[in-house]
Amino acid sequence: MDEAPNRRDKILTVDDTPDTLAFLTEALETAGLTVFAALDGESALGLLHEIMPDLVLMDAAMPGMDGFETCRRIKQEPHFSHLPVIFMTGLSETEHVLHGLACGGVDYVTKPIVVDELLARIKVHLANARIAYSARTALDATGRCLIATDEAGALLWCTPQAERMLAGGLLDGPRLDGAMAARLSHLRQDASTGAKSVTLQLGDRRIECLYLSRTGPNEFLYRLNEANQSDGAQLLKEAMTLTSREGEVLVWLAAGKSNRDISAILGISPRTVNKHLEQIFRKLGVENRAAAAAMAVRTLSARL
Numbered sequence: 001m002d003e004a005p006n007r008r009d010k011i012l013t014v015d016d017t018p019d020t021l022a023f024l025t026e027a028l029e030t031a032g033l034t035v036f037a038a039l040d041g042e043s044a045l046g047l048l049h050e051i052m053p054d055l056v057l058m059d060a061a062m063p064g065m066d067g068f069e070t071c072r073r074i075k076q077e078p079h080f081s082h083l084p085v086i087f088m089t090g091l092s093e094t095e096h097v098l099h100g101l102a103c104g105g106v107d108y109v110t111k112p113i114v115v116d117e118l119l120a121r122i123k124v125h126l127a128n129a130r131i132a133y134s135a136r137t138a139l140d141a142t143g144r145c146l147i148a149t150d151e152a153g154a155l156l157w158c159t160p161q162a163e164r165m166l167a168g169g170l171l172d173g174p175r176l177d178g179a180m181a182a183r184l185s186h187l188r189q190d191a192s193t194g195a196k197s198v199t200l201q202l203g204d205r206r207i208e209c210l211y212l213s214r215t216g217p218n219e220f221l222y223r224l225n226e227a228n229q230s231d232g233a234q235l236l237k238e239a240m241t242l243t244s245r246e247g248e249v250l251v252w253l254a255a256g257k258s259n260r261d262i263s264a265i266l267g268i269s270p271r272t273v274n275k276h277l278e279q280i281f282r283k284l285g286v287e288n289r290a291a292a293a294a295m296a297v298r299t300l301s302a303r304l
Helices: 018-030 041-048 067-076 094-102 115-141 160-166 178-193 227-240 244-254 259-266 270-284 289-303
Strands: 010-014 034-038 055-059 085-089 107-110 146-149 155-158 197-202 205-216 219-226
Touching: 010 018, 010 041, 018 034, 018 115, 034 041, 041 067, 055 067, 055 115, 067 085, 067 094, 085 115, 094 107, 107 115, 146 160, 146 178, 155 160, 160 219, 178 197, 178 205, 178 219, 227 244, 227 289, 244 259, 244 270, 244 289, 259 270, 270 289
Parallel strands: 010 034, 010 055, 055 085, 085 107
Antiparallel strands: 146 155, 146 219, 197 205, 205 219
């Protein structure tokens, strides 16, 4: 969702009635939006792999794969999980509304469509989606490897860096490997008793999964780290008589990360990073970050 000048937001409309698609296309294009249309769920899923819309308008009641199932499949894929889906239907009973929201929809409008109301809702959800997408992009740019799952451990979304980290064997298509999903679900449940992380083996790599917090009614956030970084932090702590946090700061300093990067990775403020570095320099008897990093690299090379 870039912000290029004069960029037209792209809307994917999905409805099995050609007259409805024609009506929506005319109304949305008159409002300055670019419209792509699909007559069924399968076609909509196929289009998603050719274009990246900013929002999806989804008819709930369609033959074959209905809108609820189509939305569920969209939300299962990390690349598309951020897309807001607005359901359009004549089904207005509470159970249908709740079903649409449970499948990942963000809103629900009833037919016949009132164009001005629909455009107002589209505007609000486009703005919200843009903010959320920008936040995730910023997290990735700062080196954050984050994933979000539902209560059962199914993947809801992840930053691109996390997706690359998991792609070596912990993803089953767009979903988390079943064993990993189960372990993350157990980790979240065990967090109240003090268990905050679990380490998963991926070939000769070890991935540490840290439970962070609940971020929605059915969304739970985890941070991923290469476990060798955690091992290195522990080694530096013991070898140099540092605190756990100082060990973490120093291992990332030795990896060439800037203070801003370290702040983002560890979830602490840049000012706190500076304070930890001051203590590290004092304990190591050095005057600058280059000297501290060199000592850390020598220690890690000798011991890991």
